[in-house]
Amino acid sequence: MTIRFYNTLTSRTEEFASIEPQTVRMYSCGPTVYDFAHIGNFRSFLFADLIRRFLELAGYDVQHVMNITDVGHMTDDAVADGAGEDKMQVAAQRIKEDKKSGKVPEGAIDNPDDPYQIARYYTNAFLDDARQLGLKVAFEYPDNILHATEQIAPMQEMIARLIDRGHAYVGGDGVVYYSVESFPAYGRLSGNTLDHLHSGAGGRISEEHQAAKRHPADFMLWKPDSHHIMKWDSPWGPGYPGWHIECSVMALKRFGVDTIDIHTGGEDLIFPHHECEIAQSCGATGADYFARFWMHARFLLVEGEKMSKSKGNFYTVRDVLEGRVTGRPVHPSVLRYELLKSHYRSNMNFTVKGLQDSAGAVKRLQDFRSRCEAASSGEVAEVANSHPVIREFIDALSDDLNISAALAVVLPWAAETPADPAEALGVLREINSVLAVAPIDLELGGTAAPADDEDANVQALCRQLDEARARKDWPTADEIRKQIIDRGYNVHTGRDGTTAERPLA
RNA sequence: GGCGCCGUAGCCAAGUGGCCUAAGGCGACGGAUUGCAAAUCCGUUAUUCCCCGGUUCGAAUCCGGGCGGCGCCUCCA
CATH class of the missing domain: 3.40.50.620 (HUPs)
Structure with a gap:
């Protein structure tokens, strides 16, 4: 290499x-x-x-x-x-x-x-x-x-x-x-x-x-x-x-x-x-x-313009994370991904839309991880750098940190259902040691969003939704689902009932 | 004016002479699935690479010239 x-x-x-x-x-x-x-x-x-x-x-x-x-x-x-x-x-x-x-x-x-x-x-x-x-x-x-x-x-x-x-x-x-x-x-x-x-x-x-x-x-x-x-x-x-x-x-x-x-x-x-x-x-x-x-x-632009206090596009990290830029809180891993996803020697244009796009990519990686964990019962296989996916990932980054090519290796791979989920988790662990977005940092523990009263309320609504569905009371179920979405959560009804989570951005 | 980066689809962006009638992601659209959604899956989404010339059998890729964007150009940080 x-x-x-x-x-x-x-x-x-x-x-x-x-x-x-x-x-x-x-x-x-x-x-x-x-x-x-x-x-x-x-x-x-x-x-x-x-x-x-x-x-x-x-x-x-x-x-x-x-x-x-x-x-x-x-x-x-x-x-x-x-x-x-x-x-x-x-x-x-x-x-x-x-x-x-x-x-x-x-x-x-x-x-x-x-x-x-x-x-x-x-x-x-x-x-x-x-x-x-x-x-x-x-x-x-x-x-x-x-x-x-x-x-x-x-x-x-x-x-x-x-x-x-x-x-x-x-x-x-x-x-x-x-x-x-x-x-x-x-x-x-x-x-x-x-x-x-x-x-x-x-x-x-x-x-x-x-x-x-x-x-x-x-x-x-x-x-x-x-x-x-x-x-x-x-x-x-x-x-x-x-x-x-x-x-x-x-x-x-x-x-x-x-x-x-x-x-x-x-x-x-x-x-x-x-x-x-x-x-x-x-x-x-x-x-x-x-x-x-x-x-x-290279310097970061914001919505195509140089960041400056006089233009009102001067954002601190906490402005972004606390929702003062997009109107809703942004998960740190989304901001990390957004700031990392462009080649370092190119103009990087920070935009609200880009941030939302990044949230999609991060969610894909995190969901992939969750699916693999469920399928492998948490077992993580040891994988070497010679593994094809890691190999290609490293090769891409070896070329002056070609992050786009590296992501083009990871994202399609993470869209597949792996034959060996434990192996996939091993690969993801290595890749995430660099990207550190799924979760934000594996070794260092990462920062989970703290549960609060709002989460508890939403969890209660999820149970009500499940009860309504059990009764086949669709109008009530739809109404509850709408309430949860209105509170800014994503809702997922699966085999094991309904869960809700805050969007990443 | 000087020095240096850069210009590919709605957005981010790979590609550095032929496998490019151009990766990948996000988004959008259509379909499967679902009580409805979400998620997931399948499919569609640039005959074209800022413009104009040139080199070459062949250029997004090389050369020349434009145009456009960005950074730095001192004693204060």
Whole structure:
């Protein structure tokens, strides 16, 4: 089996091989925790999860690390004074308003002016969302998901090393900058080489900032700023680290190697973030590569448009799951499937209709599983990867994560009635270890929707319906069935009586 | 303007020179089944791959040119 991935670094699809046989070290840029993560963020995180789970099925031991950016960086809004705002302060302001409107529950954040409380609140929200959607690394918190604010010392060590090695300097404004001219490979990932940056820079850069730097493309490693809401002592004065440095540090520190196998993120991170990470990491270690494979997920569109708060199509995971997008609750596995079903390097258009389509596919897989379980009395056979269905599934994903071809293997197969249900369950277990939608995650238990009063009421109606049917009182039976459907349930009358369940979306 | 992805049915989307008069899913439609439904099963659903040229015996697939969509293009994140 040959695994091939598209590598942003070379702009080509290349054969994947890990540096150390059987082990893959993968780093994914994680969320900022100033607000709830949105579905676009999760498309990127789930793309990384797909790589990880696929490689595991293919036999690798995958070590997956992600960061949480909780340092209060600055906004990119060009406000009047040209300095931007502290993101944590912006969040604090918003939270005060959200508390009044109830969007942030009472007691969740006692003191919005405490950035650590804000970070903790949104970190927990992220982890909840991530676990619901079956993001495997979220179950490895805090071992494999690291907070930037807990890595300040190693960041300072790396900055000091970069200064020693001639890759960084203290500018005229006291800020520590990375010298891009000291790193000839700068621009290799994004194509934004120093020549191109010169010609494309235009008049967007303010004169005073440039004066402090040796080259316009030099970027910040440490900013002394005694007014910043989160600050730490450093050899360069109290302040805070640059945005890029945390990822370089965490990846190298957590893995203990100079070169990792895969680095993932959203396509917006290619430049400047990942370009700068490479410059920092390779500058500090002297290695030729920071990561061998750079893989980027394309942006998510919503109903054909870029997701933005001003357009009102800016959805968080909980907006979708709690029904604020479709008008009814959506099962997490449906959202997972929806965000996973398009190729990661294509435009993914998130739509209400697409979500409903995904619900159909997920239900098909879940029903298949139920039918097999009933037929096999729960027995699950051990199957090897050489099984034809698993073989084809892996082959499809081996081709740069061709998820559509992989689903085209699974779905027709799951439409058949298997000759050997125990074997089918074994196959499904392997396939579901990657898809994780039927159920959301086999190994990790998954999240069953909690039964509530409404469920109990509906169960009672099902019994009444059965009684009416036993009397052949069809008008009453039809009336009850209609009531159950009106409550938003799907009804099924079978050999063993009537059952009702909530639709997946 | 620079760099980079991409453009196949109502929607998602496979296919990367001949087995393509183009997978698979969702949806839709017709039928079987059902007291009626649901589920399930069977069948139908692109002579055509954004447009125009070219290469070739042969192109959705290669080349050139258009058109269209998306991302990034710095010190603030």
